[in-house]
Amino acid sequence: MKHPLLALAALALAAPSQAQDAAEAPTPASVVAAAPAADWRAIDPADLMVMTLAPDREGNPRQVVIQLLPPPFSQGWVENIRTLAKAHWWDGTTVYRVVDNWVAQWGDGEDDEAKAKPLPEGLRVVPETEYVVPTNRALPIALGWKGMLDRDSANPSFAEGHMLFRSSSLEWGLYETYFEGFPVAGLGHNHGADGWPIHCYASVGVARDLSPDTGTGAELYAVIGHAPRQLDRNIAVVGRVIEGIEHLSTLPRGKGDAGVYDDPSLRVPIVSVRLGDEPPETERPRFEYLEGDSFARYVEVRANRNDAFYKVPAGGIDVCNVQVPIRRMHE
Amino acid sequence: MKHPLLALAALALAAPSQAQDAAEAPTPASVVAAAPAADWRAIDPADLMVMTLAPDREGNPRQVVIQLLPPPFSQGWVENIRTLAKAHWWDGTTVYRVVDNWVAQWGDGEDDEAKAKPLPEGLRVVPETEYVVPTNRALPIALGWKGMLDRDSANPSFAEGHMLFRSSSLEWGLYETYFEGFPVAGLGHNHGADGWPIHCYASVGVARDLSPDTGTGAELYAVIGHAPRQLDRNIAVVGRVIEGIEHLSTLPRGKGDAGVYDDPSLRVPIVSVRLGDEPPETERPRFEYLEGDSFARYVEVRANRNDAFYKVPAGGIDVCNVQVPIRRMHE
Numbered sequence: 001m002k003h004p005l006l007a008l009a010a011l012a013l014a015a016p017s018q019a020q021d022a023a024e025a026p027t028p029a030s031v032v033a034a035a036p037a038a039d040w041r042a043i044d045p046a047d048l049m050v051m052t053l054a055p056d057r058e059g060n061p062r063q064v065v066i067q068l069l070p071p072p073f074s075q076g077w078v079e080n081i082r083t084l085a086k087a088h089w090w091d092g093t094t095v096y097r098v099v100d101n102w103v104a105q106w107g108d109g110e111d112d113e114a115k116a117k118p119l120p121e122g123l124r125v126v127p128e129t130e131y132v133v134p135t136n137r138a139l140p141i142a143l144g145w146k147g148m149l150d151r152d153s154a155n156p157s158f159a160e161g162h163m164l165f166r167s168s169s170l171e172w173g174l175y176e177t178y179f180e181g182f183p184v185a186g187l188g189h190n191h192g193a194d195g196w197p198i199h200c201y202a203s204v205g206v207a208r209d210l211s212p213d214t215g216t217g218a219e220l221y222a223v224i225g226h227a228p229r230q231l232d233r234n235i236a237v238v239g240r241v242i243e244g245i246e247h248l249s250t251l252p253r254g255k256g257d258a259g260v261y262d263d264p265s266l267r268v269p270i271v272s273v274r275l276g277d278e279p280p281e282t283e284r285p286r287f288e289y290l291e292g293d294s295f296a297r298y299v300e301v302r303a304n305r306n307d308a309f310y311k312v313p314a315g316g317i318d319v320c321n322v323q324v325p326i327r328r329m330h331e
Numbered sequence: 332m333k334h335p336l337l338a339l340a341a342l343a344l345a346a347p348s349q350a351q352d353a354a355e356a357p358t359p360a361s362v363v364a365a366a367p368a369a370d371w372r373a374i375d376p377a378d379l380m381v382m383t384l385a386p387d388r389e390g391n392p393r394q395v396v397i398q399l400l401p402p403p404f405s406q407g408w409v410e411n412i413r414t415l416a417k418a419h420w421w422d423g424t425t426v427y428r429v430v431d432n433w434v435a436q437w438g439d440g441e442d443d444e445a446k447a448k449p450l451p452e453g454l455r456v457v458p459e460t461e462y463v464v465p466t467n468r469a470l471p472i473a474l475g476w477k478g479m480l481d482r483d484s485a486n487p488s489f490a491e492g493h494m495l496f497r498s499s500s501l502e503w504g505l506y507e508t509y510f511e512g513f514p515v516a517g518l519g520h521n522h523g524a525d526g527w528p529i530h531c532y533a534s535v536g537v538a539r540d541l542s543p544d545t546g547t548g549a550e551l552y553a554v555i556g557h558a559p560r561q562l563d564r565n566i567a568v569v570g571r572v573i574e575g576i577e578h579l580s581t582l583p584r585g586k587g588d589a590g591v592y593d594d595p596s597l598r599v600p601i602v603s604v605r606l607g608d609e610p611p612e613t614e615r616p617r618f619e620y621l622e623g624d625s626f627a628r629y630v631e632v633r634a635n636r637n638d639a640f641y642k643v644p645a646g647g648i649d650v651c652n653v654q655v656p657i658r659r660m661h662e
Binding site: 100302318 | 431459462531533541543556557558559560561563564565576580581582583584633634639640641642643645648649651652654
């Protein structure tokens with residue numbers, strides 16, 4: 001009991017660097033370590049956005065890498081965000097609002113329209129209908145859903161690589177899964193099915209005013225706490241932080257209204273925000289995420305931990321507790 | 332769109348200070364503001380523990396208030412913790428491990444048993460069987476469960492003040508609710524039902540080594556991310572941080588093995604840890620939490636946001652997203 005306790009569990013998550021001895025029980029880390037190259041999918045640098053904050057007070061660099069959502073989700077806002085990034089609009093803006101167990105938010109943050117930073121040309125007003133992607137019953141398969149909770153089964157279980165999540169909503173027919181590495185929800189109904197991206201820790205969304213079509217993409221937030229499921233379908237999820245979330249989650253919490261920094265000196269300067277394909281080829285951010293059978297196996301093992309540390313498997317997992325493995329590619 | 336966006340939603344959560352105009356849709360804040368005094372229950376200062384950290388580098392005080400779990404849960408460890416606090420054992424120890432979206436951990440943190448701080452007399456070795464409270468079928472009612480998910484209903488809904496949560500586990504018959512302000516789970520089976528406390532953001536647990544009976548209560552952690560459901564029944568939850576979690580959640584993340592600070596200067600000194608009833612009467616911490624019909628109404632409204640900001644109610648809520656209202660009592 002003198003050891004840094006919980007250490008092994010966290011280490012297994014944090015440092016999936018060694019293939020596990022075959023005699024040991026599988027862990028999420030051992031599944032990741034054993035994944036073949038074919039189960040790692042490269043993320044196009046054009047779908048990444050690198051936000052460079054001013055160095056911290058010890059002079060350490062602070063870089064936050066965001067992956068933008070793929071079609072068919074939230075593309076109106078994603079296109080606005082590309083326009084803003086290409087215009088270097090965020091350069092010189094700040095992280096101005098941080099609320100514990102809620103969000104860190106950045107952009108212009110100016111209440112007074114007369115003083116607000118002018119937005120670039122070409123931004124769309126995106127209607128709230130785009131929070132959800134309506135389609136026909138084929139949606140789950142089209143979106144890569146591999147399974148859904150059989151709500152009438154007395155013994156739902158992982159089988160044939162299916163990924164099952166119990167929803168945190170009570171709506172009948174609602175299920176949650178992953179689409180190209182992003183957590184999403186789907187809801188079947190009489191005339192088809194709807195799909196939408198959901199909020200988890202590190203998700204990035206478009207802040208807005210009261211009217212649902214007021215978010216341009218200029219003011220963004222990242223979730224730094226427990227998944228705020230109530231925001232889903234009420235606000236646009238546009239991506240997620242895949243590296244550097246700690247540069248947002250460790251910022252001092254704001255003491256002004258709604259967690260805005262009342263002391264302007266606390267605002268964190270944003271040096272630049274760049275799309276990943278703006279720099280020369282050799283300087284582009286290169287990441288990959290786990291998919292395929294290895295990802296299915298990873299979810300199953302994470303949902304049923306039963307190894308050196310864990311004695312009682314949970315028997316299931318919250319979609320936001322999955323934490324898709326993502327790593328830098330080393331050439 | 333120039334406003335500090337998401338502001339109203341956050342403000343409503345953060346500052347439940349005004350009763351809402353009757354014409355407006357109810358919000359969690361308006362429910363809290365309208366709650367009668369009878370629905371606020373005082374927390375006995377003897378069940379609180381105040382951890383004073385060294386001031387931050389601007390000299391601001393840092394105090395973390397922890398509420399200990401009530402019987403019948405985790406009482407072996409809770410008693411050890413009372414013994415440690417009465418012995419002032421934590422004075423001079425540190426917060427030595429912080430992992431993003433996981434935990435902040437404190438205590439002695441010494442791997443080398445020869446150098447470890449001696450523990451006080453009288454600590455029990457608590458067996459893993461105490462992670463769960465087995466009892467008969469009356470457990471849900473005895474524990475104050477007011478409702479459970481009717482898994483066979485096509486249209487589960489809030490009714491008659493029942494609080495319904497879909498579980499993040501797939502186990503049949505598993506449900507989650509609140510007991511004296513704490514999130515707990517229950518599992519019915521043929522010969523009775525089991526109950527156990529669960530991990531949410533700000534939950535406090537007993538770190539341990541690989542063997543489940545190795546946690547004394549001397550090394551503790553607080554959750555600073557999405558609920559790690561896999562830890563439930565594998566480690567002892569003993570309480571939760573009710574004030575000052577930001578003094579743990581904003582600490583720099585550790586870069587050593589398992590997130591331990593490799594740079595010892597980052598360790599945050601713990602000045603003192605005191606039970607709430609150690610100081611004179613007038614200096615004791617006084618808090619109260621929401622229960623009764625107001626709490627049931629609060630959960631219902633939080634699960635079905637439909638107000639000035641929210642347009643699409645979620646139709647349900649994750650047990651860890653409820654965030655029981657707690658406030659300081661002002662005499």
